[in-house]
Each structure stands twice: as C-alpha cells, then as structure tokens.
Amino acid sequence: MSSDHLLDPSWLARLERMQVASRRAASGSQAGKRRARQLGSSMEFADYRAYVPGDDLRQLDWNAYARSGKLFLKKYLDETELHVSLYLDCSRSMSYGQPSKMSLAAKIAAALGYLSLCHLDHVSVYAFDRQIVGSLRGLQGKGQSLRLLPFLAGLQPGGAGDFEQAVRSPGAVQGRPGISIVLSDFLFDGGYERAVSYLQAARQDVTLVQILSREELAPDYQGELRLIDSETAQAKEVSVTGALLADYQNSVQEYQRQLASFAYGRGISYVAVQPEQPLETILFSVLRQAGVIR
Template sequence: MDPEIIIPADSAGRSGPPPPAAGHLTRLIENEALERLRMLRLKPTGRFTNKSRGEHVSGRRGQSNDFSDYRNYVSGDDIRFVDWNIFARLHRPFLKLYRQEEELHVVVLIDASSSMMFEGKFALAQSLGAAFGVMGLCGMEKVSVFAFNSTAASPLYLRPCRGRSGMARLFRFIESIESGGDAPVDAAVERFLKNHSGRGVAVILSDFLTFGELVRPMNLLFGAGLELFAVQILGPSEIDPELTGDVRFVDAENGRTLDVSSSGDLIRIYREYRADYERRISDLCKARGGRFLSLASSDPFAWIVFDVLRRRGWIE
C-alpha cells in the first residue's frame, strides 16, 4: 500500500460486520432484531407484482379471501362464487369477487465498491440488505440479492429464494460479499437488469457517489416494474467533513487525484452541494414512484429499521 495513502482505521481491515457471536444466526443482525424483523413486511406503494401466486394482495381479482366486489352472474360463471345470501333476498344471482394475491419480487442491490469501504458504510449496507431480505422472505416474497464491486469481475448474484428456508442462504450470501472495486452504481443497475425478470421492489443500498448519470438507471428500474427503495449510506466525514491545509484527495475507486486547499467557503459549498445532491436523488426516486432515504453509517441499525423505516412507511 502506498504509505502516503491514509486509510481509515475502521475500514482498513474488514469489509463487513463482525463474525456472529455464539448462538447468533448471523453476524449481520442480532437475534433479537431478527425476531422483530420476522413480524415486519415491506410496504410498497405501487402494485408491481408478478402473476404467480403469492401472499401479496394485488389489485386484480383473484382467489384470495379478501373481498373485492360484486357483479352480475353471467352464463358460464362458476356457481361456487354466487352469493347465496343476496340471491335469497333479491332472487337474482350475483357473483362475489375476491382480490388476487400475487408474488412480489424483492431485489436487494448492495454496493460493494471501494467507496463503501469507509467508516462502516458497507457493514451497514450488508445489515440493511439482510434486513430487507428477511422481511421479504418472511412475507413469502421472492428475494434475490445483487452485489456489485468491480466492473471487471462478475457481479455476485443470489438467485431468487422464497420462504424462511431461504434465510440461511441469504445470510451466507451477504456475509460472503467481498468489497472493493470500481463499479459505479449506475452501471451496476444496468448490468443487473440485463439478467433480471419480474416486478417488485428494488432496494439499492449505496452511497450513490458516481460520476455517471442516475436518471437512466432509475428509468430502467421503473420500466422493469421495480419500485425503487433507494438508501444512501454516507460516512460521518462525508456528511460533515473537516479540512485543513493543502491536501491531495485520492479517489478510492479509480485512483484519480484532486488537490484541495482549505478555505472558509469550501466546506460550506460542500455541504450545500451534498444536500443538493441528496435532493436530486430523492426527486429522481419520487418522480418514479420510489422512495429515498439518506443515512449515516454511524446511525444505529435498530433505530433505522424499527424507527425510521416504519415511520416513513417503508415497512409495516
């Protein structure tokens, strides 16, 4: 390693959460939190569901127990769905309609590039990815995970799995993700969509720090029938940096350098620009029916999941 490159101490040696303690199912989520997660479900605003039957109630008429509407009986209808109570009162047959329960595909995209190796960003992304996966699996949704780190290497992909039995696969996959690389989030989304089918929810856990444009991947996700849950994870020093003297910044992903000298206005302009950058991503998501949330890597996991996400209506 170049001796002049300063690597934060907490990001130099590990790429994910610490190993699980004895008696814990995974090192990503505490057992107590896991128990609470099993009671929660994703709450998408859109109805991006698949035709295959599932446990997620869709807008279409179907065979679930949830009543939807009545209609006149026509010849050929299955008489098992005639509402005999109404027939007894009105002497006319009416067909009772029910909602269709369809399957929701929950896709978790985890940014494992080098930019996530700072200040516990990647560890939080792993934990949140596992949390979203657990909620999907417990909701009998189809869950798949896509991790991208390097443009040169093949992306890591967990094929869709269902049910609580897939939880162990999910944890093993996420725990095995190696971080480090130059994959930008915009290119990774396009790469993911080439191999993806199915509608549902796409949870992107990234810092969204890319030189590319985010409009195109957002449009592609929307067009693919995926409701976007964008979670931006930034380190504390990215949110509120301190800068003294002359310094040469080195981009962790591509090695590019930038000479910066401290001045009073520079930090202020940085903060303004970062807030504006967040606003732009949020607007992009909202314009496509999605949601956006910016977090600090230092935020507690439990507070994020059981407080922030519930209050914002991401989960219920």
C-alpha cells in the same frame, strides 16, 4: 464480517412481523400483489414460523405444539407472490467510514431479506460495482436465510461503480414485477437516472437508500491536504479553508436534494441514512416512517 453480526437475534421476532411495503399492492394492481397473510387461501404448506404475541391464534399448529410444547404458525402459499430484489453497491467508495457504508448496506439487506423470506416472498440479492459481481436469486422461505446471511457477510468492496452498466448486465433484473431496493452512496460518475428508469421500465417498485458517512456529510479537515479518489486513485492537492468546507457541505446537501427530488418526481421512495446511526433506529424508525417497511 461474520454473518452472526448482521442481525441481532433479539430483533428477529420483530422483523418476522414486518414486511416490505409495496405501492403496487396498496394500489390494487395485480402485478406484485402481496401473498395473503390469512390461513387457507391456498392449502399448499410452505413454512413454519414461531408465534409472537398479536398473531392470529387460528393459525397455530396444535400438532406441533403437542410434539414440542412450542407455539408455531403454519404458512401456506397463496396464488399471489412478491419478488423483492436487493441491489448492494460494492464499489470501492462504499468501504469508506468507520463503520463502513458497505457494512451498513449488508446489515440493512440482511434485515430486509430476512423479513421478506419470513413472508415467503421471492428474494434476490445482487452485489455490483460496474457489473454484477455476485448474486443469489429466487430465495424463498425462512430457511434460505442460511444462504442469504453468509453471502452478505462475505461481500467485499471492488472497483469503480457504474449503476447503469450493472443493472443492464444479463439476469440483473427480475423478469416479473416486484420491488427493487438499492443500497448505495450513489456517487457514480455516470449518474443514477438511467439505471433507475431501466428498473422502472422493468416494472419494479424502486426504493433508493443512500448511505453517506458523517465525515462525508460534514468533514472536519483543515490545512494543506492531498486527497485521493478511492475509486480512480486520482490525487488532488487542496488547501482546506472554512469557506471551502462550507461550499462542499452545500454541494453535498444539494446533491441529496436533487436525488430526493428525482425520486419524488418518479414516484419512488428515497431514504438517507448514515453508518454511524444505530441499526435498530434505521430499521424500526427511519425505514418504517419512510414507508419502506411496515
């Protein structure tokens, strides 16, 4: 996947005005508190970004305007900061679908990472199957998107997934409180509960984004089939009937309900999306309504 295809350039201004929501910040906790958006809380210059309608005119850099004829806002470091960690499931099951679940995960991560970098948050990205197979850590500033996007575009599906084993890998979790967003189908033989508990114990504000294709949710199969597990390569002969498909769909829906209920019980966010949905809808409607971004 080309990094040019991860983000639509026409969305960049909209993304720059959004930010990842933190329940810790909203509750007034000192841990994970957001960097202030007003100018002057700290006079250490950090970055520029282009002006978009609605921005505070007091933050404009008129010297830059005099030089270039373009409007820019200066951004300054504050004493508070947010650490955003993005976990991308790169197990083999994520290659399923057209477009694939993994391609959607990379695009969502690109958007969330970009808008976080624009707000000077610290951004770390971890790709995993049964272990961390690639990572970028501690990115800060919009210029770091030049590292983030090629990294995400180059990810490839690997082997069987084990979420708990992956997050317990050395260096897989930030040492400071922050936000951890997991992009996965959550089809792990070992489950997801202990991994989420581990992240929360590390003082992470967790969001689960489950990606399942429409064919996985409502397959249109019939007759005698040989089904092969994409991760274990185990095969099973199946006679597909209407009753079997109904049972399957009920099982998938029940699994999603259990995952949502688990998240609710732990005080974390859960969002279900599909690769067939327009990315613009997912970003500016689904994730926003779920309170993942604002």
